[in-house]
Amino acid sequence: MKIRVLGAGAGGGFPQWNCNCDNCRRLRNGQFNGKARTQSSIAISTDNRNWLLFNTSPDIRAQLEAFPAIQPKEGIRDTGIKAVLLIDSQIDHTTGMLMLREGKPLNVYCTEMVKQDLTSGFPLFNMLKDYCTVNHHPIACDESPFEIPGIDDIRIYAHALKSKAPPYSPHRHDPHDGDNIGVIVEQISTGKKLYYSPGLGEIEPHVLQAMLNVDCLMVDGTFWTDDEMVTRGISQKRARDIGHLPQSGPGGMIEVLNGVPNARKILIHINNTNPILDEDSPERKTLDANGIEVAYDGLEIDL
Ligand code: MLT
Ligand code: MN
Ligand code: ZN
DSSP states (O other), rough: EEEEEEOOTTTTTTTTTTTSSSSHHHHHHTTOSSBBBSSSSEEESSSSSSSSEEEEOTHHHHHHHGGGGGGGSSSOOSSSSEEEOSSBBBHHTTHHHHHTTTTTTEEEEOHHHHHHHHHTTTOOOHTTTTTTOOOHHHHHHHHOOOOOOSTTTTTEEEEOOOOOOTOOOOOOOTTTTTTTOOOOOOEEETTEEEEEEEEOOOOOOHHHHHTTOOSSSEEOOOOTTTTTTHHHOOSSSOTTTGTTOOOTTTTSHHHHHHTTTTTEEESSSSSSTTTSSSSHHHHHHHHHTTTTEEETTOEEEOO
């Protein structure tokens, strides 16, 4: 299967429009060895023509324009996007559906909790009825395998994660299974597997089990430290409070990934404050030394 990173940034992207943090400022001033990143989304295909989108970012227009393999090929209206799978209902993962309103009915795979958010706090599904309509296909979080019509040779398993429903959600402070999911994406004919989990607050046993059983990990790379936004005077919110496991320190993502010997390890959904964006930083060198990659827009993986 081919995996294309459409956007490797967290909410806000990099640089973020109103952010004057060290990373954003230096990138704008041309004093930064590192890449800009749009907001979080990947696409997967087994034939380089029919694509399953994971999340729809507010930056989707630019992401599709930068990616010829997903663009119209025949007829007056066409797209390589055959279906959308939503990992959660966060603004950075769902707003792009508004940009897809010119298309045919959208086949959207998501959990019941995500559907609730997208028909209440952020009623995208209701709004899109008058444009293209949304066909909702429910996802269970019990790792029961399912396939997606139009996406050949791919089987998906989803499980619940401890992360967070979005700030706007009616159940932000009342967590439910299905607010956030991790997915294993398997190519049936080859048995190759990806684990994708851009918002991962806690490594529960079933998460570790999934990590140990795949060939490639694309996991939460939002923050380096738990207090990253606090120390920069941006917010009082700590990484773990908003459902993101930081990379450094005891129990952090580096330690977790070091316990997974056999997979390719890639961090994704990187917040603009994260020092790993700077390719000259000691934090980035620590990742290099641990065999951990940092996703960037346009990265393609052949698995
Ligand atoms: C998150 O994952 O916590 C988000 O990036 C927050 C946001 O979109 O504002
Ligand atoms: Mn996010
Ligand atoms: Zn910034």
